[in-house]
Amino acid sequence: MTKPKLAIACDHGGLELKNELYQYLKEKNYDVEDFGTNDKTSCDYPIYAKKVCTEILEGRADLGILICTTGVGMSIMANRFKGIQAACVSDTYIAKMTRLHNNSNVLCMGQNVVGLGLAKEILDTWLNNNFEGERHEKRVKMLNE
Numbered sequence: 105m106t107k108p109k110l111a112i113a114c115d116h117g118g119l120e121l122k123n124e125l126y127q128y129l130k131e132k133n134y135d136v137e138d139f140g141t142n143d144k145t146s147c148d149y150p151i152y153a154k155k156v157c158t159e160i161l162e163g164r165a166d167l168g169i170l171i172c173t174t175g176v177g178m179s180i181m182a183n184r185f186k187g188i189q190a191a192c193v194s195d196t197y198i199a200k201m202t203r204l205h206n207n208s209n210v211l212c213m214g215q216n217v218v219g220l221g222l223a224k225e226i227l228d229t230w231l232n233n234n235f236e237g238e239r240h241e242k243r244v245k246m247l248n249e
Contacts, residue, residue: 112126125223168210199226
C-alpha cells in the first residue's frame with residue numbers, strides 16, 4: 105500500500121507538537137510537507153488551516169494534519185472547505201472511527217490536550233485506517249452537498 109502524501113501546519117500554539125510530528129513522519133518515510141508556522145510569534149490559525157486544506161483540495165496532498173492549542177479552532181476552519189472532513193481528535197478510538205466512518209482527511213490535535221506519545225499513537229491509528237464506505241458513503245456525501 106502506498107503511503108499518502110501529507111501536509112502539516114500549525115499556529116504558534118501548536119509549534120512544538122507540529123515539529124515533533126513532522127520529524128516522526130519523516131523518520132517513518134512519509135512524504136510530508138510543512139506549511140508553517142515555524143516560530144512562536146503569535147499568528148492566525150485560519151491562514152495555516154487554509155494552506156493545508158488547499159493542498160488537499162488541489163490534489164497536492166492526500167491528507168492533512170493541523171495543530172493548535174486545542175485543535176478546535178483548526179478543525180472549525182478546516183471544515184469550512186467543501187470536501188474537507190476535519191476531525192479534532194484526542195484519543196485513538198476517535199482517530200480510528202473518524203477514518204472508518206467519516207472519511208476524515210484532516211486530523212486536528214491540540215498541543216495542550218495530547219502529549220507527544222499519545223499524539224503519535226493517534227496519528228498512527230488515523231493513518232493506518234481507511235474509509236469503510238458502504239452505509240457511510242451516503243452520509244459523507246451529504247456533508248459535501
